[in-house]
Every structure is written in C-alpha cells, then in structure tokens.
Amino acid sequence: MPITLNLHTPDFDSELGNSADSDNATPLTVVLKVALIPENPHGGEPSRPPSCTDRPTNNRISIGTDWANDLHGRVFRINQWGSSAFQHFRTRFKREVEQAWNKRIFILFPDQTNRNQALNPTDYRSLQNLSLIGRKPPFLRCRLRIDLVPHTTRHHALMHVLNVASGQSCQFQAFVGRRAGGVDEGFLTNQCSARTLAHETGHLLGLDHVNADDPRCRNNRHASICYGETERERRDVMGTGTVVHGGHARRWLEAIRQHTRHQPGWQATHIDPPMDELLRRATQ
Ligand SMILES: [Zn+2]
Numbered sequence: 001m002p003i004t005l006n007l008h009t010p011d012f013d014s015e016l017g018n019s020a021d022s023d024n025a026t027p028l029t030v031v032l033k034v035a036l037i038p039e040n041p042h043g044g045e046p047s048r049p050p051s052c053t054d055r056p057t058n059n060r061i062s063i064g065t066d067w068a069n070d071l072h073g074r075v076f077r078i079n080q081w082g083s084s085a086f087q088h089f090r091t092r093f094k095r096e097v098e099q100a101w102n103k104r105i106f107i108l109f110p111d112q113t114n115r116n117q118a119l120n121p122t123d124y125r126s127l128q129n130l131s132l133i134g135r136k137p138p139f140l141r142c143r144l145r146i147d148l149v150p151h152t153t154r155h156h157a158l159m160h161v162l163n164v165a166s167g168q169s170c171q172f173q174a175f176v177g178r179r180a181g182g183v184d185e186g187f188l189t190n191q192c193s194a195r196t197l198a199h200e201t202g203h204l205l206g207l208d209h210v211n212a213d214d215p216r217c218r219n220n221r222h223a224s225i226c227y228g229e230t231e232r233e234r235r236d237v238m239g240t241g242t243v244v245h246g247g248h249a250r251r252w253l254e255a256i257r258q259h260t261r262h263q264p265g266w267q268a269t270h271i272d273p274p275m276d277e278l279l280r281r282a283t284q
Contacts, residue, residue: 003123004259010182011206012156014255020129024136028107028259029143030251032204035151036090036188038081039160041066051075052170061160061187068162070173070187071222077165089161089190093197094146100198100237101144101205104244107256108139110265117265127260142252142268146201157184157204164189173222176203195242202238206250210239245270 007014017027044065055073062069068078110117112124119127128138149155157176164172174196176186184204188197209226210233211217217226228239235241237248249268257263 003126007255007258009254009258010156012251012255014251014259016256016259020127020132020138022129022132024129024132024138025106025141026127026138027143028140028252028256029145030205030255031145031147032157032201033147033149033153033155034093034157034159034204035149035153035155036093037151037158037160038086039063039068039078039162040080041068041078048075050077050168052168063162068164068172071175072173074170074172076162076168076170076172079163079165081161081163085163085190086161090148093188094148096194096197097146097201098144100194100242101201101244103141103143104270105142105246105249105252106139106269107142107249107252108267108269109137110262110267114265119260119262119265123260123262140252140256142249144201144205155183157186159185159200160187162187162189164191166191174200175222176200195237195240198237198242198244202248205248207238207248210234210236 003016005016005018013031013033015029015031020026042063042065046066047064048067050067052074057069057071057073059071061071063078066077067075069075109124109127110119112118125133151158162172171191172187172189174186174188174192176184179185186200186203188200192200209217209221210228211226212221214225214229217223228234228236233239235243237244246268253266253268256266
C-alpha cells in the first residue's frame with residue numbers, strides 16, 4: 001500500500017514530505033484551516049457598564065451596543081475593528097501560533113527489530129534519506145501550518161475575534177468549544193497573549209487541559225485546577241505556560257498512522273532531552 005502524501009480530515013489536514021533531509025528527518029505538517037471572524041459592537045446607546053465582577057451567564061458570550069461579556073459574565077468595552085487592525089491580528093495569530101508549535105515535536109519510527117511494530121521495509125526505506133540509511137535513524141519533524149481561510153470555505157475551526165478596549169482591569173476569557181457538527185468554535189480578542197493563542201490552538205489540535213482528568217474538572221473544565229496542580233503541569237502550554245512536548249503530538253500521530261496505514265510503534269518526543277540522546281536510545 002503506497003504512503004499517501006496528503007490527507008484531509010474533519011479535524012485537520014496533513015502533508016507528509018516526500019524526502020528526508022540531512023538529519024534523516026521527513027517533515028510531517030499538520031495544517032489547520034482557521035476562519036477568523038471580526039466581531040463588532042452593534043452600536044447605539046451604551047446599555048451595560050464594563051465590570052470585572054463574575055455573573056452567571058449560562059456560559060454564553062453576548063455582544064451588545066458597545067460591550068461584550070465573557071464566559072464568566074464579566075462585561076468589557078469593545079471597539080469596532082478597523083481593517084488594518086484586523087489584518088494585523090490575523091498576521092500575528094498565524095505567526096505566534098506557528099512559532100509556538102512548529103518543529104517542537106519529533107516522532108521516532110517504530111522499532112524495526114520488534115516484529116509487533118515494525119514498519120514494512122519498503123515504507124521504512126522510502127521515508128529515509130537514501131544516503132543515510134543505517135547511519136542516522138530516521139524521524140519525523142512535526143510542523144504546524146495555519147491557513148487563514150474565509151468561513152465560507154472548508155475550515156476546521158471558526159474563531160470570533162473581539163476588539164477589546166484597553167485599560168480594563170480584567171482579561172476576557174478566550175476559549176474553544178466543539179460545535180455539534182464537529183467544527184471547533186471559540187472566541188479570541190486583540191489582547192490575547194502569544195501564550196493564550198498557543199493554548200487555544202492546543203484545543204484546536206485536539207488537546208484538553210493538562211490536568212483535565214482531575215475530578216474537580218468534571219463539572220467545570222475552566223476551573224483553575226484544570227490548568228495544572230504542579231509547577232511542571234502549569235508550565236505546560238495546556239496549563240498556564242508555554243511548554244510544548246511529545247504529549248501534545250496527538251494530531252501528528254493520527255496523521256502518520258493514516259499516511260502510512262501503520263498503527264503501532266510511533267513515538268512522539270520533544271527536544272529536551274537533546275535529540276542526539278533520544279536517537280541513540282532509539283537505535284540501541
Ligand atoms: Zn483552555
């Protein structure tokens with residue numbers, strides 16, 4: 001069965017490179033097609049003063065004359081988007097998300113000495129730099145590409161973006177949820193940090209919060225305990241930090257299993273411990 005180089009799924013697209021580089025690494029790119037929608041105030045008489053006090057809202061975002069409330073019911077002053085300001089946000093979103101996720105994760109090949117997981121020899125060869133076979137172990141370099149697309153075309157995620165006025169003492173809670181049809185949908189603002197954009201994209205990559213299995217998250221997945229109990233968990237991008245590691249490789253693992261139609265043995269890792277050490281271990 002030949003290896004497929006392009007695939008389209010409801011959650012992501014993926015491209016497998018057709019040649020390995022001088023490290024014997026083949027690029028595996030997960031592509032998220034994201035529609036960013038500028039959301040503007042409705043205009044007219046202001047009707048709700050800004051307030052950082054939490055109020056029950058049955059988990060709905062509302063947009064009004066010159067305000068919007070977040071999931072906590074806190075009310076924020078919002079402005080009309082100008083076209084250059086929105087273009088600037090689009091550019092920043094793509095740049096910062098790709099910077100956070102691109103080439104952070106590596107996937108080591110199945111162990112060819114283990115009959116229960118070995119890749120068929122033809123595919124094993126075809127995913128390598130021929131001059132390096134037997135000299136450098138092959139691996140996949142996981143890339144992420146964000147394609148910004150109109151919401152009228154096929155997309156994996158629909159993100160509404162608010163232009164929150166500066167000078168407010170609380171932060172609008174960005175979030176991503178899954179719509180019934182399977183497309184992710186959520187809210188971002190112009191004030192989201194690079195860390196927040198990376199975190200929300202983690203949800204678009206099928207990841208939940210680092211401590212989501214904690215029973216205290218069962219009823220409220222935004223409770224602060226879900227973002228990590230230990231310092232290590234909080235440093236995770238799916239906590240409150242920026243660290244991306246092999247545990248975040250879900251979409252890339254799904255991708256390589258579909259490209260090769262080979263399930264077992266793929267092993268995701270990250271750059272720390274150093275790649276040399278991982279590769280040495282992988283070839284022992
Ligand atoms: Zn989150």
